[in-house]
Amino acid sequence: MPADVSLATVAAQAGVSVSTVSRIVNGETRRASPATVQRVRDAIEAVGYRPNPAGRALRRGETQLVAVLAANLDNPAMATIASSTEAALREAGYVMILCDTHDRPELQDEYLAAMRVQRVGGLVMIAAVASPGLAEMAGAGVPMVFVTRRNPVGPGLFVGIDDRAAGAAVADRFVAAGCRRPAVVFPRRGSSASRDRVAGFVDRLAALGVASEAVLRGEGDGLSHLQVGYDGSAALFERADRPDAVLCVSDQIAYGLARRAREAGIGIPDPCCVVSIDGTPLNQWVAPWLASVRIPYPVYGAEIVAGLEAIRRGEAPAERLLPFAFG
Amino acid sequence: MPADVSLATVAAQAGVSVSTVSRIVNGETRRASPATVQRVRDAIEAVGYRPNPAGRALRRGETQLVAVLAANLDNPAMATIASSTEAALREAGYVMILCDTHDRPELQDEYLAAMRVQRVGGLVMIAAVASPGLAEMAGAGVPMVFVTRRNPVGPGLFVGIDDRAAGAAVADRFVAAGCRRPAVVFPRRGSSASRDRVAGFVDRLAALGVASEAVLRGEGDGLSHLQVGYDGSAALFERADRPDAVLCVSDQIAYGLARRAREAGIGIPDPCCVVSIDGTPLNQWVAPWLASVRIPYPVYGAEIVAGLEAIRRGEAPAERLLPFAFG
DNA sequence: CTGAAAGCGCTTACAG
DNA sequence: CTGAAAGCGCTTACAG
Numbered sequence: 001m002p003a004d005v006s007l008a009t010v011a012a013q014a015g016v017s018v019s020t021v022s023r024i025v026n027g028e029t030r031r032a033s034p035a036t037v038q039r040v041r042d043a044i045e046a047v048g049y050r051p052n053p054a055g056r057a058l059r060r061g062e063t064q065l066v067a068v069l070a071a072n073l074d075n076p077a078m079a080t081i082a083s084s085t086e087a088a089l090r091e092a093g094y095v096m097i098l099c100d101t102h103d104r105p106e107l108q109d110e111y112l113a114a115m116r117v118q119r120v121g122g123l124v125m126i127a128a129v130a131s132p133g134l135a136e137m138a139g140a141g142v143p144m145v146f147v148t149r150r151n152p153v154g155p156g157l158f159v160g161i162d163d164r165a166a167g168a169a170v171a172d173r174f175v176a177a178g179c180r181r182p183a184v185v186f187p188r189r190g191s192s193a194s195r196d197r198v199a200g201f202v203d204r205l206a207a208l209g210v211a212s213e214a215v216l217r218g219e220g221d222g223l224s225h226l227q228v229g230y231d232g233s234a235a236l237f238e239r240a241d242r243p244d245a246v247l248c249v250s251d252q253i254a255y256g257l258a259r260r261a262r263e264a265g266i267g268i269p270d271p272c273c274v275v276s277i278d279g280t281p282l283n284q285w286v287a288p289w290l291a292s293v294r295i296p297y298p299v300y301g302a303e304i305v306a307g308l309e310a311i312r313r314g315e316a317p318a319e320r321l322l323p324f325a326f327g
Numbered sequence: 328m329p330a331d332v333s334l335a336t337v338a339a340q341a342g343v344s345v346s347t348v349s350r351i352v353n354g355e356t357r358r359a360s361p362a363t364v365q366r367v368r369d370a371i372e373a374v375g376y377r378p379n380p381a382g383r384a385l386r387r388g389e390t391q392l393v394a395v396l397a398a399n400l401d402n403p404a405m406a407t408i409a410s411s412t413e414a415a416l417r418e419a420g421y422v423m424i425l426c427d428t429h430d431r432p433e434l435q436d437e438y439l440a441a442m443r444v445q446r447v448g449g450l451v452m453i454a455a456v457a458s459p460g461l462a463e464m465a466g467a468g469v470p471m472v473f474v475t476r477r478n479p480v481g482p483g484l485f486v487g488i489d490d491r492a493a494g495a496a497v498a499d500r501f502v503a504a505g506c507r508r509p510a511v512v513f514p515r516r517g518s519s520a521s522r523d524r525v526a527g528f529v530d531r532l533a534a535l536g537v538a539s540e541a542v543l544r545g546e547g548d549g550l551s552h553l554q555v556g557y558d559g560s561a562a563l564f565e566r567a568d569r570p571d572a573v574l575c576v577s578d579q580i581a582y583g584l585a586r587r588a589r590e591a592g593i594g595i596p597d598p599c600c601v602v603s604i605d606g607t608p609l610n611q612w613v614a615p616w617l618a619s620v621r622i623p624y625p626v627y628g629a630e631i632v633a634g635l636e637a638i639r640r641g642e643a644p645a646e647r648l649l650p651f652a653f654g
Numbered sequence: 655c656t657g658a659a660a661g662c663g664c665t666t667a668c669a670g
Numbered sequence: 671c672t673g674a675a676a677g678c679g680c681t682t683a684c685a686g
Contacts, residue, residue, distance in 0.1 A: 006663055017673045022665060033671060050444045054390065055663030057381035058678045065424075073410040076403065083400040083427050090426070095445060097392075098425040099417070100410050117377045118422060226612050255612045262615070285553050285582045286613040288589070333679055344657045349681060360655060382679030385662045 005047045006055075014043035025051060057119060066094045066308070067115040071103040071127035072223060075252065076280050077297055078126050081147060084301030085124060092305050094121065101129065103223050109133035116140060122308045127191060128152060143311040145304055149191040157307045157317035159300060161324045163193050166293050167200030167247070170275050173291075173326070174245045175208045179273070183216035183243035185232040185253050187225065197249045197277055216243050220256075229256020237264045244272055251278035254290050279327060294327040332374045333382075341370035352378060384446060393421045393635065394442040398430040398454035399550060402579065403607050404624055405453050408474060411628030412451060419632050421448065428456065430550050436460035443467060449635045454518060455479060470638040472631055476518040484634045484644035486627060488651045490520050493620050494527025494574070497602050500618075500653070501572045502535045506600070510543035510570035512559040512580050514552065524576045524604055543570050547583075556583020564591045571599055578605035581617050606654065621654045 007018040007025075014021065016036060024032060024040045032040075043049075057063040066089050070078045086096045097120065101108040112133040115123060123144040128134060130152040138144065138154055145157045174182050184201055186194045202212050218236045220228030229248060236243055237260060248254035254276035261268055268274050268289045276283075279294025303320045311317055334345040334352075341348065343363060351359060351367045359367075370376075384390040393416055397405045413423045424447065428435040439460040442450060450471040455461060457479040465471065465481055472484045501509050511528055513521045529539050545563045547555030556575060563570055564587060575581035581603040588595055595601050595616045603610075606621025630647045638644055 007665095008663080018664080019666080019673055019675095020671090022663095023672095026665080031671065036671080052385070052663050053445055054381050054384035055678090056665080058379070058385050058662090058680085059664045059666085061678075063381065073406055073413075074403070076401070076406075079400055079403075079406045082425070086400075086425060086427050090441075095424055095441070096426075097422055098409070098413060099423075100413050114417075114422070118380055226609075255609075259612050259615070282553075282582075285586050288586070334681095335679080345680080346657055346659095346682080347655090349679095350656095353681080358655065363655080379679050382662090383681080385664085385678090386680045386682085388662075 005049050006052065007049075009047050010040065010043045010049045013047055014040045016040060025049075061119060062121050063119050064094050065097050065118060065120045066122040066124065067097040067099060067111070067118070067120045068124040068126060069099045069101050069108060069111050069115075069128070071101055071129065073098075073100045075225070076282060077251070077278055077295070078148075080280070080297040081126055081300045084298050085304050086301070088301035088305040092309070094305075103127070103129055105129050105131035112137050116142070122312075124304055124308070125149075125151075127193075143308050145307045145311070147300060147304060149193050152192070155317075157311060157319070159303045159307055159320045160193065160322070161295055162321050163196035164200030164203075166277050166295075166324050167197040167202075167249075168204035169293060169324075169326070170247045170277070171201045171204035171208065171210075173275065174247075175205070175210070177245070177273070179245035181214075181216065181241060181243045182210060182245050182247070183218060183236050184247040184249070185218040185220070185229055185236070185257055186249045187228045187232075187253075188219040188221050190249075194249050197247075201247055218246075220253075225250045225252035226256040226259075229253035229258075230260050231256075233257040233260045237261065237266055242266070242272065246272060246274050248274060248276040251276045251280045251283060251287075251290070251292065254292075255287065258287065258289075277324075279324075291326065293324050295324050296322050332376045333379065334376075336374050337367065337370045337376045340374055341367045343367060352376075388446060389448050390446050391421050392424050392445060392447045393449040393451065394424040394426060394438070394445070394447045395451040395453060396426045396428050396435060396438055396442075396455070398428055398456065400425075400427045402552070403609060404578070404605055404622070405475075407607070407624040408453055408627045411625050412631050413628070415628035415632040419636070421632075430454070430456055432456050432458035439464050443469070449639075451631055451635070452476075452478075454520075470635050472634045472638070474627060474631060476520050479519070482644075484638060484646070486630045486634055486647045487520065487649070488622055489648050490523035491527030491530075493604050493622075493651050494524040494529075494576075495531035496620060496651075496653070497574045497604070498528045498531035498535065498537075500602065501574075502532070502537070504572070504600070506572035508541075508543065508568060508570045509537060509572050509574070510545060510563050511574045511576070512545040512547070512556055512563070512584055513576045514555045514559075514580075515546040515548050517576075521576050524574075528574055545573075547580075552577045552579035553583040553586075556580035556585075557587050558583075560584040560587045564588065564593055569593070569599065573599060573601050575601060575603040578603045578607045578610060578614075578617070578619065581619075582614065585614065585616075604651075606651075618653065620651050622651050623649050 010021045011018045089096045099111045109131045126147045127149045135153045147159045150158050218232035220232030275291045277293045279292035337348045338345045416423045426438045436458045453474045454476045462480045474486045477485050545559035547559030602618045604620045606619035
């Protein structure tokens with residue numbers, strides 16, 4: 001229905017000027033008489049008017065578009081964040097542009113530049129990677145929020161969990177369960193999130209009397225956490241003194257580890273229990289043997305949008321740490 | 328870098344009019360002298376000019392935006408399609424807007440209307456549902472392609488596989504393997520894809536001597552195929568004459584069935600072998616017991632964009648059926 | 655081969 | 671309380 005109805009159409013229908021209609025469309029109602037407001041609203045309704053975003057964007061120098069740059073949409077956790085962000089943005093009147101950077105700095109920069117040209121009203125970086133353009137962008141005045149991973153090249157609003165605390169919680173559980181040989185599997189070229197989870201785990205174990213050197217570490221390379229888990233756990237399972245409890249810093253790493261365990265004939269959770277940090281719903285279906293720290297990804301969207309709007313209002317960007325829990 | 332550089336900036340720099348610059352930017356080079364073309368190109372380079380999409384959209388009445396409406400981004404197959412579509416669109420100079428309809432007609436219509444207002448240059452419907460607005464949209468002249476599910480309310484360009492043939496291929500395999508009690512699990516309120524897979528399976532079995540009545544059917548409700556598999560397989564496993572071979576019309580249904588089998592203490596693939604249609608990479612990691620017909624989702628993106636551009640060129644929309652294979 | 659001008663739809667000082 | 675006018679950046683007949 002809206003296609004050729006412009007402000008002018010409404011103005012003609014209501015018998016007022018386009019200026020007046022524009023003001024009312026934008027909520028500037030107190031400067032108009034109640035009768036006019038009503039007449040204009042009726043006219044809008046009657047002709048089915050919806051503002052043309054191009055006209056508005058041209059004038060304002062900014063669109064209702066918000067770009068989400070995600071490192072890897074094939075990762076279910078990121079797909080869930082993207083999905084919840086989409087819903088929250090829509091709710092708030094924005095439209096989501098989605099870009100998959102494949103964790104590659106050049107591609108991230110290419111997108112960043114393209115989104116600048118598009119005059120997006122905000123930028124959501126899910127697992128951002130360090131890149132020249134990222135630093136530049138921060139200075140451009142576009143509201144930006146960093147999800148899951150902190151801004152690798154500067155300050156910035158962060159939405160995520162307390163990663164150190166999550167790692168520590170797993171350490172507590174292992175010790176409480178009487179595990180004797182804890183291990184952790186993580187990506188070698190890790191993000192702030194991975195690193196913090198590992199550090200929180202190791203530090204808490206140390207505080208509880210397990211020396212850092214006694215904690216086995218399995219590192220894997222590559223973008224795919226499935227592969228990281230598979231590769232990173234290989235050495236652990238070949239040892240004579242195998243671990244009896246392994247922390248995987250993501251669900252996908254746990255899936256990769258499970259495949260390795262299967263091939264090595266090692267049972268999970270007995271004799272080796274596995275805990276991951278993510279807690280994606282899929283676990284219950286395909287990995288019932290897996291215990292997890294559950295991250296509330298479905299609520300990330302709302303937090304991200306709230307953060308974006310806080311920046312837009314000029315508030316000082318404060319971290320938004322969400323609660324996690326075993327489950 | 329581009330932010331306040333407009334056609335006028337370039338024109339001043341090159342010492343020509345904006346008309347001339349505009350033409351050259353748009354590839355209209357043969358009407359200009361080679362010297363001018365060169366001068367303008369240098370100027371563009373020098374000032375880092377990139378056309379402002381808002382100005383262009385306002386003038387042309389159409390943007391470089393293409394909207395992808397997906398029924399459920401939490402479904403890995405759809406996430407993979409979305410991801411490959413994003414890459415192909417970017418390659419072709421478009422920008423992807425992503426919307427999650429949650430398989431709900433009202434939400435789909437809301438998005439359709441919003442995308443119309445945005446003046447998107449194309450619409451990609453991944454698993455579209457029937458809705459009033461969908462029929463309307465077809466008449467609006469926006470290029471549209473239907474992925475996975477055919478247009479439920481009319482004609483339209485389809486990108487997918489030959490679903491009947493995929494079902495039939497599974498029937499062939501079951502018969503060749505000497506299975507005696509085949510079954511199929513599918514969503515009760517299914518799409519064209521589900522229905523065709525089931526029909527292809529049943530018809531081929533009939534042709535091979537297994538009467539349609541002898542094929543056990545498990546149906547499940549709801550949007551989640553995980554749940555569909557869990558619910559739909561319950562009755563199958565309670566029977567005295569349990570199936571020895573089950574076709575699940577999607578990977579997720581197979582995951583759901585597996586959970587049920589686990590709880591019922593039934594082994595897979597022995598005594599009951601399971602085949603699904605999807606063949607997502609995750610299978611190898613979390614469901615090594617699962618055989619699949621593999622659908623080449625990573626190439627969907629390129630096909631979708633090719634289809635969009637064919638429509639745009641005014642070609643008659645022909646189906647684009649992609650090859651599938653066991654693996 | 656090139657440029658001046660109109661107009662896409664919107665917002666916003668400014669004048670009244 | 672309301673409107674005329676300018677201008678955001680672009681494209682495209684039209685004139686030369």
